[in-house]
Amino acid sequence: MICVVIKPLTGNYAVAWAVKLGRVRVVSAYPITPQTTIVEKISEFVEKGEMDARIIRVESEHSALAAVYGAASGGVRAFTATSSHGLMYMSEMLWWVAGARVPLVMAIVTRTMGPPWNIWTDHSDFLSQRDTGWLMMFAEHNQEVLDSIIQLFKITEDPRVFLPGMVALDAFILSHTTEPVDIPGQSLVDSFLPERRQPYVFRAGEPITMGNIPSNLKEHMKMRWDIHKSLEAAKKVIAEVDQEWSKLTGRSYGGLIDCYRCSDAKYFIVGAGAWVGDMREATELLRSEGYEVGLIKMRYVRPFPSEELASVLRNAKGVVVFDRAVSPGSAGPMYLDVVTHLTEQNVRVPIKNVLAGLAGVDVTYEDIAGIVKSFINELESKGAISRYIEWYFG
Amino acid sequence: MAPISIKELPRKKYVLPGNPSCPGCPETLGLRYIGMALGDRVILVVPAGCTAVIEGLAPGCSISLPVINVPFASADAVAAGIAAAKEVLGEDAVVVVWAGDGATADIGFATLSGAAERGDNIIHICVDNEAYMNTGIQRSSLTPYGAWTTTTWTGKKERKKELPLIMLMHKIPYVATASVGYPTDFIEKLRRAASIKGFKYIHLHAPCPTGWRFDPSQTVEIAKLAVETGMWILFEAINGKVRISPFSIPYKDRSKRKPVKEYIKLQGRFRALSDEELKKIESMIDDAWNTLLKFT
Numbered sequence: 001m002i003c004v005v006i007k008p009l010t011g012n013y014a015v016a017w018a019v020k021l022g023r024v025r026v027v028s029a030y031p032i033t034p035q036t037t038i039v040e041k042i043s044e045f046v047e048k049g050e051m052d053a054r055i056i057r058v059e060s061e062h063s064a065l066a067a068v069y070g071a072a073s074g075g076v077r078a079f080t081a082t083s084s085h086g087l088m089y090m091s092e093m094l095w096w097v098a099g100a101r102v103p104l105v106m107a108i109v110t111r112t113m114g115p116p117w118n119i120w121t122d123h124s125d126f127l128s129q130r131d132t133g134w135l136m137m138f139a140e141h142n143q144e145v146l147d148s149i150i151q152l153f154k155i156t157e158d159p160r161v162f163l164p165g166m167v168a169l170d171a172f173i174l175s176h177t178t179e180p181v182d183i184p185g186q187s188l189v190d191s192f193l194p195e196r197r198q199p200y201v202f203r204a205g206e207p208i209t210m211g212n213i214p215s216n217l218k219e220h221m222k223m224r225w226d227i228h229k230s231l232e233a234a235k236k237v238i239a240e241v242d243q244e245w246s247k248l249t250g251r252s253y254g255g256l257i258d259c260y261r262c263s264d265a266k267y268f269i270v271g272a273g274a275w276v277g278d279m280r281e282a283t284e285l286l287r288s289e290g291y292e293v294g295l296i297k298m299r300y301v302r303p304f305p306s307e308e309l310a311s312v313l314r315n316a317k318g319v320v321v322f323d324r325a326v327s328p329g330s331a332g333p334m335y336l337d338v339v340t341h342l343t344e345q346n347v348r349v350p351i352k353n354v355l356a357g358l359a360g361v362d363v364t365y366e367d368i369a370g371i372v373k374s375f376i377n378e379l380e381s382k383g384a385i386s387r388y389i390e391w392y393f394g
Numbered sequence: 395m396a397p398i399s400i401k402e403l404p405r406k407k408y409v410l411p412g413n414p415s416c417p418g419c420p421e422t423l424g425l426r427y428i429g430m431a432l433g434d435r436v437i438l439v440v441p442a443g444c445t446a447v448i449e450g451l452a453p454g455c456s457i458s459l460p461v462i463n464v465p466f467a468s469a470d471a472v473a474a475g476i477a478a479a480k481e482v483l484g485e486d487a488v489v490v491v492w493a494g495d496g497a498t499a500d501i502g503f504a505t506l507s508g509a510a511e512r513g514d515n516i517i518h519i520c521v522d523n524e525a526y527m528n529t530g531i532q533r534s535s536l537t538p539y540g541a542w543t544t545t546t547w548t549g550k551k552e553r554k555k556e557l558p559l560i561m562l563m564h565k566i567p568y569v570a571t572a573s574v575g576y577p578t579d580f581i582e583k584l585r586r587a588a589s590i591k592g593f594k595y596i597h598l599h600a601p602c603p604t605g606w607r608f609d610p611s612q613t614v615e616i617a618k619l620a621v622e623t624g625m626w627i628l629f630e631a632i633n634g635k636v637r638i639s640p641f642s643i644p645y646k647d648r649s650k651r652k653p654v655k656e657y658i659k660l661q662g663r664f665r666a667l668s669d670e671e672l673k674k675i676e677s678m679i680d681d682a683w684n685t686l687l688k689f690t
Contacts, residue, residue: 025482026475054478059508063471066464066505070439070475073462076482078475092465202460202476204487205434211463215451
């Protein structure tokens with residue numbers, strides 16, 4: 001029997017439920033606000049006997065990712081979670097896990113980097129890890145958090161992918177905010193998730209080696225190329241898995257991107273994470289005032305949805321990319337990707353970058369609508385925009 | 395356990411000849427003894443260090459055990475994860491961390507201490523060649539007082555960290571010291587460690603001809619002199635109870651120890667040692683023995 005339970009869950013508890021339903025066998029994490037309640041909840045599941053897993057209560061985030069890397073290399077599904085400084089401390093291990101091609105899932109509760117100490121959301125932590133070779137996706141709400149983590153177990157363990165993946169959820173806006181969440185039944189998730197698959201397993205008596213010095217540097221370069229190819233191949237897998245999940249639960253997220261009111265839109269908002277919810281309301285507000293605006297929600301940033309974005313934006317008149325992070329001296333990380341990939345796809349359209357909401361500064365749907373309105377008005381009255389990269393402090 | 399006879403040890407080679415280690419390398423000796431002691435039960439976790447080179451170039455590998463190379467400060471945590479996975483899957487394995495003095499006492503120390511405190515079911519072997527040899531002989535916290543390295547040109551001014559005692563104070567079920575000069579002692583300790591559940595620590599003294607500046611033919615001789623002069627004390631502690639190992643028992647008696655100069659004079663790294671510094675080393679030896687014997 002397939003049963004569905006709707007429960008009020010915080011984003012962090014949605015993560016914990018997904019990990020339980022995914023039958024993860026080894027969990028390791030180090031507490032950091034606002035991630036902490038994820039592992040607290042998992043510990044409760046395990047200690048109450050509701051989840052059959054081992055928890056390794058490590059002394060640092062570096063060790064947390066190292067421990068789950070070891071467990072995953074040893075042949076079991078493993079999970080960790082962190083935020084901000086914790087992610088930076090792990091960074092070395094992120095490269096190692098991706099390079100070793102070990103499927104593994106991690107939740108990142110996005111939080112501003114210090115100094116000064118700041119626990120509120122922005123995306124600097126998450127996006128700074130974009131070169132490591134992990135699959136990276138943003139969730140907009142708590143249901144998507146739960147669904148995406150379950151999906152990611154399947155995507156990362158697909159032989160066409162065999163790479164680790166991480167899900168971003170915004171600090172407090174999702175992590176500590178309660179929303180109604182459909183918790184799928186265990187039998188549904190069991191029917192969706194196959195047994196653990198991975199490229200190799202470390203076992204006593206089977207001499208294999210991982211990571212020793214390459215005899216041929218071109219082979220090493222090819223390993224990076226192969227990660228790139230697998231991320232490209234993951235696009236198809238992500239779409240397939242989204243379809244499959246939709247058949248089982250009725251919930252589809254569109255795969256790599258999700259479009260809102262795009263079909264007749266001339267101008268587009270591009271964003272990722274929890275504030276996409278505000279962007280939806282901004283889109284409604286602008287529509288009510290006669291602006292032909294659509295919204296593209298970036299679910300995946302790695303692999304980057306190049307073709308998907310191009311097909312929506314091919315005839316666009318203007319695009320505003322909202323970044324909740326910045327590469328100082330350059331621009332917002334997502335903007336850089338959007339511009340690069342639209343150029344590669346031969347789409348020519350004015351694209352503005354708005355750097356907003358960094359350090360957890362609140363951005364309302366009225367703010368977003370106002371920014372987009374000025375962009376459209378300027379473009380329509382002057383035929384061009386004066387500044388392509390703009391900081392918005394509210 | 396009955397005393398080990400070399401004749402009874404397995405003849406299978408776990409470290410292949412022709413590997414890229416330096417002549418006289420103590421690490422290849424130690425790795426061979428791991429194979430002899432525990433054979434196919436081992437999964438070896440290797441952080442950055444000379445062994446990453448000794449393995450040779452991928453896709454080949456000179457060590458015929460499963461070897462997972464890992465970042466410097468991560469070894470014990472990776473090992474803990476592997477051990478947890480094997481336990482979950484019900485597979486038999488002895489997960490062994492093979493780490494140098496840097497990966498144990500310095501950059502890897504928090505990870506080591508964390509795993510020890512948690513009681514992760516692994517064996518950590520610190521293969522101690524008393525400096526960062528793989529990067530070119532820089533001082534570590536386990537470099538002895540007075541030794542030249544490429545970052546201590548006039549000799550190290552600080553003492554060697556007492557890591558085995560620090561591990562003893564973690565109250566783990568098994569702590570031992572060993573030396574590449576005493577294979578049967580090391581093999582016996584490895585087998586005992588593998589029979590105990592929880593975190594086991596073995597500190598293996600590993601004289602390095604390249605870094606210590608001695609003739610590659612003298613690795614074992616120097617390893618033995620370290621024990622015979624009392625510079626290196628072989629002991630074992632099961633559940634915190636320290637027992638001096640048979641090869642070191644005679645040197646409890648100060649008068650039985652060879653003069654430390656016999657050990658020092660063979661090594662170029664101590665070339666510039668003054669008489670005063672030598673005296674200081676002698677007093678450090680007495681100090682180390684006195685401290686250790688308090689735990690027996």
